[in-house]
Amino acid sequence: MVTDTEKQKNSVVGEEEVTERCPVEEVALVVPETDDVTMPVMTFRAWFLGLTSCTILIFLNTFFTYRTQPLTISAILMQIAVLPIGKFMAKTLPTRDCTLFGKSFSLNPGPFNIKEHVIITIFANSGVSYGGGDAYSIGAITVMKAYYKQSLSFVCAIFIVLTTQLIGYGWAGILRRYLVDPVQMWWPANVAQVSLFRALHEKEHKSEGMTRMKFFLVVFTASFIYYIFPGYLFTILTFFSWVCWVWPKSITAQQIGSGYKGLGVGSLTLDWAGISAYHGSPLVAPFSSILNVAVGFVMFIYIIVPICYWKYDTFDARKFPIFSNKLFTTRGTEYDTTKILTKDFALDISAYDSYGKLYLSPLFALSIGSGFARFTATLTHVALFNGWDIVQQSRSAMKNAKLDIHGKLMKKYKSVPEWWFLILLVGSMVFSLMMSFVWKDQVQLSWWGMLLAFLLAFVVTLPIGVIQATTNQQPGYDIIAQFMFGYIVPGKPIANLLFKIYGRISTVHALSFLSDLKLGHYMKIPPRCMYTAQLVGTLVAGVVNLAVAWWMLENIENICDIEGLDPNSPWTCPKYRVTFDASVIWGLVGPRRLFGPGGLYRNLVWLFLIGAVLPVPVWILSRMYPDKKWIPLINIPVISYGFAGMPPATPTNIASWILTGTIFNYFVFRSHKRWWQKYNYVLSAALDAGTAFMGVLLFFALQSNHVDVKWWGSDVDHCPLAKCPTAPGIVVKGCPVF
Numbered sequence: 001m002v003t004d005t006e007k008q009k010n011s012v013v014g015e016e017e018v019t020e021r022c023p024v025e026e027v028a029l030v031v032p033e034t035d036d037v038t039m040p041v042m043t044f045r046a047w048f049l050g051l052t053s054c055t056i057l058i059f060l061n062t063f064f065t066y067r068t069q070p071l072t073i074s075a076i077l078m079q080i081a082v083l084p085i086g087k088f089m090a091k092t093l094p095t096r097d098c099t100l101f102g103k104s105f106s107l108n109p110g111p112f113n114i115k116e117h118v119i120i121t122i123f124a125n126s127g128v129s130y131g132g133g134d135a136y137s138i139g140a141i142t143v144m145k146a147y148y149k150q151s152l153s154f155v156c157a158i159f160i161v162l163t164t165q166l167i168g169y170g171w172a173g174i175l176r177r178y179l180v181d182p183v184q185m186w187w188p189a190n191v192a193q194v195s196l197f198r199a200l201h202e203k204e205h206k207s208e209g210m211t212r213m214k215f216f217l218v219v220f221t222a223s224f225i226y227y228i229f230p231g232y233l234f235t236i237l238t239f240f241s242w243v244c245w246v247w248p249k250s251i252t253a254q255q256i257g258s259g260y261k262g263l264g265v266g267s268l269t270l271d272w273a274g275i276s277a278y279h280g281s282p283l284v285a286p287f288s289s290i291l292n293v294a295v296g297f298v299m300f301i302y303i304i305v306p307i308c309y310w311k312y313d314t315f316d317a318r319k320f321p322i323f324s325n326k327l328f329t330t331r332g333t334e335y336d337t338t339k340i341l342t343k344d345f346a347l348d349i350s351a352y353d354s355y356g357k358l359y360l361s362p363l364f365a366l367s368i369g370s371g372f373a374r375f376t377a378t379l380t381h382v383a384l385f386n387g388w389d390i391v392q393q394s395r396s397a398m399k400n401a402k403l404d405i406h407g408k409l410m411k412k413y414k415s416v417p418e419w420w421f422l423i424l425l426v427g428s429m430v431f432s433l434m435m436s437f438v439w440k441d442q443v444q445l446s447w448w449g450m451l452l453a454f455l456l457a458f459v460v461t462l463p464i465g466v467i468q469a470t471t472n473q474q475p476g477y478d479i480i481a482q483f484m485f486g487y488i489v490p491g492k493p494i495a496n497l498l499f500k501i502y503g504r505i506s507t508v509h510a511l512s513f514l515s516d517l518k519l520g521h522y523m524k525i526p527p528r529c530m531y532t533a534q535l536v537g538t539l540v541a542g543v544v545n546l547a548v549a550w551w552m553l554e555n556i557e558n559i560c561d562i563e564g565l566d567p568n569s570p571w572t573c574p575k576y577r578v579t580f581d582a583s584v585i586w587g588l589v590g591p592r593r594l595f596g597p598g599g600l601y602r603n604l605v606w607l608f609l610i611g612a613v614l615p616v617p618v619w620i621l622s623r624m625y626p627d628k629k630w631i632p633l634i635n636i637p638v639i640s641y642g643f644a645g646m647p648p649a650t651p652t653n654i655a656s657w658i659l660t661g662t663i664f665n666y667f668v669f670r671s672h673k674r675w676w677q678k679y680n681y682v683l684s685a686a687l688d689a690g691t692a693f694m695g696v697l698l699f700f701a702l703q704s705n706h707v708d709v710k711w712w713g714s715d716v717d718h719c720p721l722a723k724c725p726t727a728p729g730i731v732v733k734g735c736p737v738f
Contacts, residue, residue, distance in 0.1 A: 062548040063548060063695075071688070074688065083213065142553065154550060165542055186469065259650060265302070267652045301643065315601060339355050367646050375480055376612035409524055432450055474511060577647075
């Protein structure tokens with residue numbers, strides 16, 4: 001909260017200062033234009049709560065990412081939870097000075113302040129700022145150990161985790177002059193963060209209703225108690241597929257109605273982990289985005305997939321389940337990749353020719369095609385709707401344009417020398433290249449492949465950063481990176497995975513760090529404090545991330561092996577199963593065999609062109625009818641997110657996300673705006689927290705000791721026929737033969 005004294009010291013007055021205001025209206029309205037340079041930042045409280053928050057979040061996110069219903073917990077949880085703890089420490093810690101490494105500091109330098117709060121959140125973001133709640137490299141390590149059964153050393157694994165993250169941090173430091181300092185690079189998502197910080201530090205009066213903190217505790221308690229039902233006692237609440245009860249002997253009805261292995265029509269989830277598993281919390285998504293996602297979801301799940309499956313039998317679709325994240329043979333059985341693998345984890349071409357071609361479930365194949373379209377649609381959409389602005393902003397950045405009030409206030413603090421970042425960048429690259437020689441059999445990626453990955457990241461990070469910093473969209477090129485390297489080096493699945501990590505995921509890390517740097521810029525956090533918090537948080541998060549994942553992979557029997565697990569086991573790893581499938585599709589078998597001339601899925605490549613063209617008519621209509629403000633809200637890339645991530649996401653996950661988001665961000669927002677403004681983000685954080693802590697408690701208290709509940713309500717999905725094919729002559733265990 002900005003105090004009266006602070007306002008008097010730093011208030012922006014006069015005509016000259018008014019012209020310094022940030023030209024971006026959203027920033028000018030929300031971000032404070034004052035600063036108190038005397039406010040302590042890197043206090044004992046900040047270090048203790050920051051490192052604790054980082055450790056707890058990365059532990060929870062790593063733990064839940066292996067479950068059938070993954071749960072990604074955002075840093076908003078700790079942003080809210082540490083506030084009362086920080087205030088409690090400010091009241092109870094002794095004020096006397098302590099000495100450490102020859103430096104004197106106070107355990108309690110005064111009231112818990114907003115800058116401490118921000119730096120704690122920066123620490124916490126180190127545990128969740130990689131898009132999936134944990135380091136992407138954990139996916140590669142899980143695939144190597146759990147699916148390929150590779151004897152990967154822990155030292156090699158820690159090198160993979162830390163180098164990918166620190167390379168991203170190095171890129172961030174080099175690019176901050178272009179993506180953080182310029183006023184036009186405003187990173188829209190940070191405005192909501194700033195708004196929440198200010199709301200949490202403004203005094204609340206009892207006459208205004210329940211305080212945010214009390215509301216958080218009430219919902220947290222309710223969520224904690226409730227999750228014992230979908231998480232343990234009554235797991236059918238995760239996929240409530242009533243259609244299968246009405247037609248228990250109909251394959252088609254169960255394919256349509258199954259929430260777990262079908263299209264999920266009429267199905268819903270009453271499990272918060274299921275609602276927020278793949279698209280994050282629906283409570284923080286703008287309704288315009290939810291509506292676009294809903295349009296894409298309905299088109300894909302209720303129109304395109306049924307037509308391709310039942311009417312045209314596209315890609316021999318009826319030989320396979322309508323929805324599955326598995327890979328198949330032409331006989332409809334699961335594809336056994338061990339039959340086409342050599343001892344050094346490469347493709348045995350003669351064995352592949354003998355065993356047969358690789359097939360995908362129809363929804364999986366179409367979802368990959370949608371990724372082709374989404375990539376080019378994003379580029380076209382941003383070029384048409386934001387292209388000129390981006391060019392102007394890039395020129396402004398390159399010319400080191402005039403600073404706004406926030407830039408001028410930050411000039412009071414010592415900047416971070418660029419060589420600090422260069423050391424991290426070059427050092428990480430050297431260690432990465434060293435892996436190509438020391439552990440060449442384990443990583444498969446040669447030194448020149450590693451250099452090609454670095455070059456790809458260097459080329460794309462700045463333009464994609466400009467797009468995200470101005471439009472809040474990050475064009476993904478995961479498929480493109482794997483597609484490209486799969487053509488260059490076919491038959492090497494591990495190399496393909498690691499090329500994706502170093503060539504694409506280092507960009508994701510870099511953009512996450514840059515976003516946090518802009519948050520620190522807005523909240524006037526000294527740059528050297530930001531550097532320290534981000535670097536230490538990254539190192540701690542990386543080590544904890546790998547330690548937790550390694551322990552789970554070593555100690556949970558048959559983890560990720562659906563055939564070897566108990567049918568009700570939660571450790572099915574749907575996220576990492578898709579990572580494994582991608583390594584097989586793009587790395588082991590290779591895009592040439594599947595998508596090249598003569599490949600079964602060659603026609604999906606046309607979606608690159610279709611995606612590039614689709615935004616054009618929307619842009620033309622927006623120019624022809626500028627008074628129709630709803631036309632620019634038609635966002636083709638966001639519409640395509642309606643079927644992104646399936647699998648591992650199920651249609652029920654996405655449908656429940658859309659329904660929940662619509663209720664809160666349309667109906668509640670319109671009818672009870674003050675309630676929404678005060679409690680909506682707090683509700684999201686409390687649901688995350690209650691669900692997460694009960695999930696961990698259930699595992700360590702009951703599930704790890706194999707104390708299971710067996711009854712009708714503990715079955716995940718009462719739709720056994722949804723997995724069945726419908727083509728004549730295909731024999732699958734538990735399914736009728738047509």
